[in-house]
Amino acid sequence: MRNKILTLLGFAQKSGNLLSGENTCELFIKKNKIKLIIISKEASDNSKNKFIGICDVKNIPVIVFGSKLELSKAIGKDNRAIIGIKDQSFANRILSLYRDEL
Secondary structure, eight states: OHHHHHHHHHHHHHTTOEEESHHHHHHHHHTTOOSEEEEOTTSOHHHHHHHHHHHHHHTOOEEEOSOHHHHHHHHTOSSOOEEEEOOHHHHHHHHHHHHHHO
16 A cells, blocks of 8 residues: 555656645645645654644644655655645545555
């Protein structure tokens, strides 16, 4: 399941349905353009709490998944701890795979 999620992140990046980085994701959350937030397990507690709080207000699902290295490698960027998914279909599939992994 883990590899499927990482593969989907790569597809989302290539199709333009993925945003990464704290500032970018926060901006697009406020614009109601994000359907799912993925936070690296290695993200700071402040970052985790900040995004969980913002997403709770906006009713956006949040998952804590993978290392910074795994997430960064999957999307072809360096040192990313926060990822936002813009497409509802990608978000639903990733959430489904994540829940199956639990």
